[in-house]
Amino acid sequence: MREFCLKIIGFFLLLLFLVCLLDIIISTGLRQTEDYRFQSWTDIVDSKINADVLIMGNSRAFSHYSTGIIDSVLNVNSYNLGIGGHPFNVQYLKYKLYEKYNVKPKLIVQNIDFSTLNSSKIGHEREQLFPFVFDGLLNHYLVNFGYNRLELTLPLYRYFGYQMVIKNGMFEYFGIKHYNLQPSYKGYRPEQGKWDGSELEKLSIIKPSMDQTTIRLFDEYLLYCKKNNIKVVFVNTPVYYKATRKLANKVKFNSLIYSFSKKYNIPYMDYTNDSLCYDTSYFTVAVHLNKKGAELFSLKLSNDLKKMGY
Amino acid sequence: MVFNSIEFVVFFAFFFLVYYFPLKEKTNFQNIFLLISSYFFYAWASWKILPILVLTTIFFYWLGIAIYSATNDKIKIRYLVSGLVVGIGMLLYFKYTNFLITSFTDLFEMLGFQTNMHTLKIILPLGVSFYTFRLLSYVIDINRGKYEPTRDFVAFATYVAFFPTILSGPIDRPNTLIPQLQKKRIFDNDLAVDGCQQILWGLFKKMVVADNCATYVDQVYSSFQSQSASTLLLGAFLYTFQLYADFSGYSDIAIGLGKLLGFNLTKNFNYPLFAQNIADYWRRWHISLTSWLTDYVFMPLNIKWRNIGNWGMIFGIIVNFLICGLWHGGKWTFVLWGLYNGLLYIPLILTGTIFKKNKLEINSLGFPKLKHFGNMLLTFLLVSFGQIIFRAKSIEQAVNYIRRIFDMSLFRAPLLLGINGLFFCIFILLFIEWVQRTKSNGLEIHSIRMGAVRWSIYLSILVLIFFFGGHSETFIYFQF
Numbered sequence: 001m002r003e004f005c006l007k008i009i010g011f012f013l014l015l016l017f018l019v020c021l022l023d024i025i026i027s028t029g030l031r032q033t034e035d036y037r038f039q040s041w042t043d044i045v046d047s048k049i050n051a052d053v054l055i056m057g058n059s060r061a062f063s064h065y066s067t068g069i070i071d072s073v074l075n076v077n078s079y080n081l082g083i084g085g086h087p088f089n090v091q092y093l094k095y096k097l098y099e100k101y102n103v104k105p106k107l108i109v110q111n112i113d114f115s116t117l118n119s120s121k122i123g124h125e126r127e128q129l130f131p132f133v134f135d136g137l138l139n140h141y142l143v144n145f146g147y148n149r150l151e152l153t154l155p156l157y158r159y160f161g162y163q164m165v166i167k168n169g170m171f172e173y174f175g176i177k178h179y180n181l182q183p184s185y186k187g188y189r190p191e192q193g194k195w196d197g198s199e200l201e202k203l204s205i206i207k208p209s210m211d212q213t214t215i216r217l218f219d220e221y222l223l224y225c226k227k228n229n230i231k232v233v234f235v236n237t238p239v240y241y242k243a244t245r246k247l248a249n250k251v252k253f254n255s256l257i258y259s260f261s262k263k264y265n266i267p268y269m270d271y272t273n274d275s276l277c278y279d280t281s282y283f284t285v286a287v288h289l290n291k292k293g294a295e296l297f298s299l300k301l302s303n304d305l306k307k308m309g310y
Numbered sequence: 311m312v313f314n315s316i317e318f319v320v321f322f323a324f325f326f327l328v329y330y331f332p333l334k335e336k337t338n339f340q341n342i343f344l345l346i347s348s349y350f351f352y353a354w355a356s357w358k359i360l361p362i363l364v365l366t367t368i369f370f371y372w373l374g375i376a377i378y379s380a381t382n383d384k385i386k387i388r389y390l391v392s393g394l395v396v397g398i399g400m401l402l403y404f405k406y407t408n409f410l411i412t413s414f415t416d417l418f419e420m421l422g423f424q425t426n427m428h429t430l431k432i433i434l435p436l437g438v439s440f441y442t443f444r445l446l447s448y449v450i451d452i453n454r455g456k457y458e459p460t461r462d463f464v465a466f467a468t469y470v471a472f473f474p475t476i477l478s479g480p481i482d483r484p485n486t487l488i489p490q491l492q493k494k495r496i497f498d499n500d501l502a503v504d505g506c507q508q509i510l511w512g513l514f515k516k517m518v519v520a521d522n523c524a525t526y527v528d529q530v531y532s533s534f535q536s537q538s539a540s541t542l543l544l545g546a547f548l549y550t551f552q553l554y555a556d557f558s559g560y561s562d563i564a565i566g567l568g569k570l571l572g573f574n575l576t577k578n579f580n581y582p583l584f585a586q587n588i589a590d591y592w593r594r595w596h597i598s599l600t601s602w603l604t605d606y607v608f609m610p611l612n613i614k615w616r617n618i619g620n621w622g623m624i625f626g627i628i629v630n631f632l633i634c635g636l637w638h639g640g641k642w643t644f645v646l647w648g649l650y651n652g653l654l655y656i657p658l659i660l661t662g663t664i665f666k667k668n669k670l671e672i673n674s675l676g677f678p679k680l681k682h683f684g685n686m687l688l689t690f691l692l693v694s695f696g697q698i699i700f701r702a703k704s705i706e707q708a709v710n711y712i713r714r715i716f717d718m719s720l721f722r723a724p725l726l727l728g729i730n731g732l733f734f735c736i737f738i739l740l741f742i743e744w745v746q747r748t749k750s751n752g753l754e755i756h757s758i759r760m761g762a763v764r765w766s767i768y769l770s771i772l773v774l775i776f777f778f779g780g781h782s783e784t785f786i787y788f789q790f
Contacts, residue, residue: 001330001497008506011765018769022776150316160779163731167777 016155023155026166027131029173034180037128040081040187044094045132047101051079053310054098055187056091057111059084064237064289065109066298067186073302074310076107080187085124088116089214092221093141100137107231107310109301112257112268113239113287114247117218119211121146127165130158190291195280206246208253215256222264233305234261234268238276238297243286269304271297311354313563314517321351322567329571330497337494341464344472344491344571351473352436359435362400367470369396370445374459374466377452386453393449397442404434409640437477439637441470443602448484450606457485465491474567478560480578480598487573495572500756505569507753507768512562514752514771515555519739521780522732523552529727531701534711538719542711548729549701550694551736554583557596562751581747583740584678586668586685588654591693599637603630623659628652638700643708647699654692677744735778 031042043049053076055065061082070078081094095108122129122145129147132138139152151158159166171177182189225232234257247253261268274297276282282293289297311318325347333339353360373393380386418424452459460466469487470476530537530545537545561578568575576598585591592600608630615622628649635648658664671679678686695712702708742752753771758764 001334001499004497004499004502011768014765015769015772156776160776163777 019154019156023159025173026156026159026169029169029171030131030165033168033172033178034183035168036182036184036189037125038131039184040079040083041094041097041128041132043079043187044081044098045101045135049079049098049102049186050077051102051105052076053078053107053109054095054105055080055082055109055111056095057082058086058091058113058115060113060237060239060287061111062184062187062189063191064294064297065111065188065301066190066295067188069295069298070302071186073299074306078186080184082111082187086122087118087120087209087211087214088218088221089119089211090122090145092217093138093145095221096141097132097135097137100135104228104230107233108225109305110232110234112234112236114206114208114253117211117214117253117256118209119214127162130162130165131169133158190294191284191288192291193284194290195283196285197280200240200242200246200286203243203246205248206243207248208250210249210253210256218260222260222266226264231310232264232266233308233310234266235301236268236270236272238271238274238282238289238293240280240283240286241273241277244272244277267308269301271300274300311351313560313567314513317354321347326570335494335496337492338464340495341462341468341491345464345468348468348471348473348476352471352476355436356433359433362435362438363441363471364467366396366400366442366445367467370449370470371459371463371466373449374452375461377449378459390449390453394446397446401438401442404432404438406636406640407432413642440479440481441476443481443599444470444484447481447602447606451484460484460488460492462492472568474564474571475575478557478564479596480561480564480576481602482576482598483602486576490573498572501569501572501574504750504754504756505566507755508562508566508569508751510566510768510771511751511753512559512564512566514775515559515562515739517559517775517779518735519555519732520552520559522729522735522778523548523555525780526727526729526732527552527701530725531711534707534714537714538722538724539715539717540720540722540724542715543720544724546694546698546711546715547690548732550690550697551739553697553700554579554595555739566751577750581743583690584670584686584744584747585689586670586682587658587663587689588651588692589658589664590667591689592651599634603634607633620659623664624656627655627659642705643699643702646705646708647696650696650699654696731778735774738774 030038031046033039053070053074055061055067055070055078057065059082062080062084063082065080065082067078067080070076081091081098083091083094122142126146129138129142133142133147133152142152143149147158168177168179172179222232224230257268260266271277276289276293276297282289282296284290311321325343329340329343333343349360349364352363370393373389377386377389377393380389448459451457465488468491469482469484472482472487475482527545527549530541534542534545558579565575565578578596578598580594580597582591582594585594608626611626611629612623615625618625629652631648631652632645633648634651635644635646638644638647655664668682668685670682673679677683698711699705699708702711739752746752746754753767755764755767758767
């Protein structure tokens with residue numbers, strides 16, 4: 001019995017060693033990829049950003065705000081922290097991690113839209129955080145974002161079932177293949193493709209969600225920015241006008257944003273009525289500008305910010 | 311609590327330590343602890359179903375003694391009948407009430423009558439098909455004089471509720487498990503190592519082969535109307551692998567856990583993918599169920615109808631497989647599946663080869679000779695067609711699925727949906743099981759003396775589980 005138990009313990013210790021080794025290999029490999037899912041997180045923890053201007057928001061942030069154009073017009077170093085498919089509570093987590101490893105920005109361009117004040121766990125592309133879960137800050141918060149304790153404690157456990165991610169990480173680590181899946185330029189990743197209005201046709205109304213916890217978090221964040229002399233601007237990017245017409249609770253949502261704007265003296269730049277909104281040649285779908293549209297918008301935004309003295 | 315979950319690992323680790331350390335060689339205390347743990351394990355799914363298990367256990371415990379103590383045959387039979395009524399009645403109620411209601415409703419509607427019958431909200435107690443058969447075999451065998459009833463209630467209750475096997479078998483007979491429960495159990499290192507090997511092999515089959523097959527099969531079945539014939543055929547084949555890997559994987563884990571606790575449980579699968587014909591297949595598949603049905607259904611019918619020669623055997627086989635189908639659940643697809651398997655026996659019965667065990671001839675490379683390989687393929691094909699019926703939601707779906715296979719698109723390449731790794735894993739499964747076909751499980755490797763080599767093999771299996779492990783699916787046989 002004793003011999004059996006010792007063998008089992010010995011085997012599991014060896015297994016633990018191998019598991020830790022594999023975890024390091026896969027996580028390191030994924031950080032080395034130019035896969036958009038991991039790239040911005042890697043840039044954050046490697047302290048490669050240290051931006052003057054940060055863009056925060058969801059997929060409309062990373063696909064609409066061209067960091068190249070903003071840099072050249074405003075003569076700054078900008079970075080786009082947009083995180084697809086997630087509202088402010090997740091965006092704020094990314095910002096907190098950014099601050100842990102990088103200098104505070106001078107200006108935050110906060111994308112505002114109908115989903116900003118919603119609340120969600122990290123469900124979409126949750127593998128994006130796999131290489132980083134053992135970071136102290138993320139490890140502390142991720143349990144509130146849909147990651148279970150086992151994923152945050154046991155090495156390799158979180159990768160189980162993600163065969164492509166495992167393969168990509170290992171291939172990258174051993175130099176077998178380099179992955180550059182939709183690489184971004186300082187977080188900016190424009191959408192390619194032609195107009196597709198089918199989703200808009202199916203939609204009857206778009207209801208902005210306003211979660212109270214997220215609203216409190218948003219307030220806390222704006223207060224923090226004010227205390228730390230970080231300027232903030234709210235930007236509502238162009239959206240195809242028919243989608244804007246389907247927005248319910250528009251007045252309630254806008255009045256909430258305006259109340260924050262007034263409270264913290266934050267300019268609210270609303271482009272939802274801009275000329276871009278009326279031309280489908282600038283959009284892939286109703287709520288996403290294509291590359292042409294994004295660059296035009298970025299130019300307009302940068303010039304407007306320049307006029308405002310930023 | 312499924313075996314491949316962290317909760318079970320924690321539960322079993324704790325159980326194992328208490329079982330073998332403070333309770334070491336104290337049989338009575340071990341049994342009490344085993345019983346409490348088994349009830350805890352069972353109640354983990356839903357504590358509401360536990361009383362049914364406990365009450366039926368108490369009833370059949372008393373019934374076994376009553377049958378044995380009965381002074382004449384008439385009273386014995388009355389007791390036995392009451393046991394059969396309770397056992398079969400329980401199965402009928404939990405598994406077939408809604409089936410009967412919907413069948414009668416459909417029949418009346420076909421005849422032009424409208425009914426107001428509604429199905430009932432009945433919770434199916436987990437493992438009821440398995441533990442009921444355990445209880446029935448207990449009282450039947452006591453009545454037949456095969457053995458005496460046990461007066462040790464704890465041993466009996468543990469036999470019924472034994473946690474490694476309560477949910478999906480094997481269906482151990484009383485004379486295999488109860489004596490082991492009553493005997494002193496000393497830790498056996500070789501048996502424990504064997505158990506660990508079998509558990510690991512079971513996990514590989516379940517998590518790598520079964521769960522990955524399930525992803526593909528579910529997609530094919532949910533959209534079969536728009537799939538090519540070759541894709542449908544591949545889906546059918548992969549379902550056969552899925553069912554085998556899932557169920558035999560579970561059995562391996564259950565038997566392995568039993569070995570860790572010092573028990574030798576009934577072997578439930580004997581490499582059915584290498585069967586030479588349908589009779590051979592059923593001698594190798596879900597052995598504990600098929601032997602139960604053989605002893606309590608087929609043999610009595612065969613004896614009763616022996617005067618009508620082969621036709622008596624044919625009717626006996628068909629009834630046997632109809633019951634086998636119904637045991638899986640109240641659906642006409644299960645009935646049809648049972649009938650299909652029964653009918654496949656007819657050529658074997660008429661040619662007198664039903665009981666003939668063909669010795670597998672191996673060529674110089676260690677693989678089966680062409681004739682035997684051909685038999686295996688044919689058997690696999692026949693079984694796979696049957697599994698289409700088994701898997702289908704309705705007879706109509708099964709018929710449509712099979713009909714669509716006979717189409718010119720059979721010669722088109724099937725949709726693979728990224729399952730190249732799965733083919734590799736199925737190859738590993740078949741290769742290892744072929745090489746190990748005379749052993750109790752695919753990972754029985756005592757003959758390899760070097761510990762480093764054995765550990766490398768275990769780690770390789772774990773690596774395969776990690777790399778190829780599919781998204782977790784419930785064990786298929788839990789639903790029965």
